[in-house]
Amino acid sequence: MRRRDMEGVTLSRPRPYLTRMVLFLILVGFLALILYAQLATAFMSNPGLNGLIVGVLIVGTLYAFRQIFVLWPEIRWVNSFRRSDPGLALPKPPKLLAPMATMLGNRSGHMILSAFSMRSLLDSLASRLEEQREISRYMIGLLIFLGLLGTFWGLLVTVSTIAGTLDGLDVESNDSLAVFSTLREGLQAPLRGMGTAFSSSLFGLAGSLILGFLDLQAGQAQNRFYNELEEWLSTVTDIIGTNGDEAPAMESNQALMALVNHIATLTEHMRAEHNALTGVARNQEALGPLLERLTRALEEKGR
Structure with a gap:
């Protein structure tokens, strides 16, 4: 819940969203531990591509947590700025709110913003937040792409090896046991290709699902920060020019x-x-x- 005190609006920290992300990852890890044997077999079907998918998932997860953690200095700076008296030292200037820190750094007396200045600050913040989320969205799309790439790669291997197997069969041979043995050996490669296709799709889609939930929580935390900052700025904005x-x-x-x-x-x-x-x-x-x-x-x- 958003906290309020006698001096106005206090920006809250995004702990609930961080807690949801951690609990979700714990649940995913628990399921992966239960299905470890099946996941290990699927992973070894194509360790190169599946390892790349897992690597992208790890990088995307760390970036999603970074989106949450970068809000802490911004919130601390806004709360300190709101509570401190003019002329007192403030914490280290923020990065997302750098234009706001530059504009309001030399305030004197009671601070009043114009509606145009408020809208400019909010638009600048919205563009910076949107720029951060574009990287997460790209990683989600990249996971889906890698999964589809593995699918088509496996299907290509399957089709080519099946064609080679059929060409190598001697249908005129009277030894049916030898023909069956040749067919069985020839079908091993297509089955490995199918394993590559399905395992890559499995890891790619599962990774995009995990990263999508983390990105959703990070986006909600950013939206909450934006809305609370807008509420605070609205209390110090002069609309009619009084x-x-x-x-x-x-x-x-x-x-x-x-x-x-x-x-x-x-x-x-x-x-x-x-x-x-x-x-x-x-x-x-x-x-x-x-x-x-x-x-x-x-x-x-x-x-």
Whole structure:
């Protein structure tokens, strides 16, 4: 639960998400221990590719935990900054909140942010968090890709070895025992290829499932940190410009908007006058032949 005190919002530490990740890994390890014999046999079907899959899983797991641990200094810095008085020493500047630390490092007196500054800080933080999660998503996709790669590799070996086995059979031989023995020896390679295909798929999909859960917990921890930081910044944000620094900017914006509206109205009037003049010109062009005929008729009557 988010904690609150008399001074405002306190950012909470992501311990619940870290606990879920540890418990999930303990459960996975327990299941792997129970199925150790089957997993060892499947792993040895293609130790090279399966070892690569396990290595990517280990790296992705460590990176998921890193995403949680990097939030601790950020939370500590924000809580220390919120509680400390202006001019006092603060902890080491954070990395994710580096723009915020630069902007607010030289504060004096009560801190008030504009809505634009708040949105800029939150957008910068969101982009940094999203950049971190892209690596985890790539590793999840990489595990699925390696599993599919092993599947197609094993199927390719199976198809090629079956074709070679069938070509090597002597169907015209009268010794059926020798034909059966040749067929049995020839089917060993296709079966190894199927083992490669299924074992790689097993490790790849299982690894992506494990890493996906860890990435989900890391993402929830980051979202909680982002939401709590947004709540705290909203308590020190001046939206309508009640402080003295925002008033001139608001007045300038209002004057600029009034000028834009006046120019738009003047443009509409000029357009209407232009249309009226165009209509008068057209009417004069239409009356020209009538006036000429009327003049000729009067001249004929005068003769």
